[in-house]
Amino acid sequence: MCYFFKEILSLFSIHLAADNLHYLQSFSQAQLIHYRKGLEMKKLIGLVTLFTLAMPLQSMAAAVSVDAKLNSTSGGSGASVSVFSGNSFSVTVGPLDLWSAGAFPRWSNANGIDGPDLLATGLPDTNGDNPGVSAGTIIGSDIFGNWTQGGLNAPFGSLVGSFDNGVSFFNIGTNYVGIAASNILNLYYFDSNNGDNIGSIIANVSAVPEPETYVMLLAGLGLLGFSASRRKQGT
Structure with missing residues (x-):
C-alpha cells in the first residue's frame, strides 16, 4: 500500500x-x-x-468448515484459510451451529462445553449436518471444565485458531476480531481426545481493511x- x-x-x-x-x-x-x-x-x-x-x-470472506474430529487439536489437522499478515480479520460462527465431543450433554457451539445450557429452540443446528435437538435439551456440563494445550486454557469444544500450524493456540469461539500473525490461519476443535467427536461448524472468516x-x-x-x-x- x-x-x-x-x-x-x-x-x-x-x-x-x-x-x-x-x-x-x-x-x-x-x-x-x-x-x-x-x-x-x-x-x-x-x-x-x-x-x-x-x-x-x-474484504474477501471465506466460509470454512471445521470438523470436530478431523480438525481436532488432539489428533487432527487444522482447517486452513488465507488471511493478510499484519491486517485485522474477524471470525463469526452461528450460535446454533453445533458440534460435539460425544453423546449428550457434550454438544456445544463454538464457545465450547462451558457449563449446562438450555437450547432455546427445537431447530436443527444452522449448519444442518447434525440432528435436531429438542427445545429445552441440556447441552454442556460443568463436569468437563477446561482443557490446556499450546499455551491456551479454554473450554473443551471451543473453536480455536493457530498461526504456527498447531504449536500454540488462541481462543476464537463464536465471535473474534484480531490481527493476523501470518498469511495462514488454522482452525481447530479444542479437545484432548477426538475419538468420538462428531459434527462440524462453519466459520466465516473475513479480512477487515485497514483505515x-x-x-x-x-x-x-x-x-x-x-x-x-x-x-x-x-x-
Whole structure:
C-alpha cells in the first residue's frame, strides 16, 4: 500500500527517460508538455485502477468448515484459510451451529462445553449436518471444565485458531476480531481426545481493511482529479 501511495506522489516529479529524448527532440515545447502529462495521467489511472481492483481482496470472506474430529487439536489437522499478515480479520460462527465431543450433554457451539445450557429452540443446528435437538435439551456440563494445550486454557469444544500450524493456540469461539500473525490461519476443535467427536461448524472468516487503505484510495482519486483539472487548464 505504501508503494502505491509513493508512486502517486512521485508522478508530479517524473522526468523523461534518456532513451526517449531522441524521439521527442522534434516535438515543440507545447507538444512535449502535453505528451508528458499524457504519460503521467495514464500511469496514474493505471495505478488507481489496479488499487481499486485489489480492494475487494482486502474484504474477501471465506466460509470454512471445521470438523470436530478431523480438525481436532488432539489428533487432527487444522482447517486452513488465507488471511493478510499484519491486517485485522474477524471470525463469526452461528450460535446454533453445533458440534460435539460425544453423546449428550457434550454438544456445544463454538464457545465450547462451558457449563449446562438450555437450547432455546427445537431447530436443527444452522449448519444442518447434525440432528435436531429438542427445545429445552441440556447441552454442556460443568463436569468437563477446561482443557490446556499450546499455551491456551479454554473450554473443551471451543473453536480455536493457530498461526504456527498447531504449536500454540488462541481462543476464537463464536465471535473474534484480531490481527493476523501470518498469511495462514488454522482452525481447530479444542479437545484432548477426538475419538468420538462428531459434527462440524462453519466459520466465516473475513479480512477487515485497514483505515489507511481507504485514505490512500481517496488520495489517489483526489490526485487523479487534480491532474485532470491541470491538464484541462493547460490545453
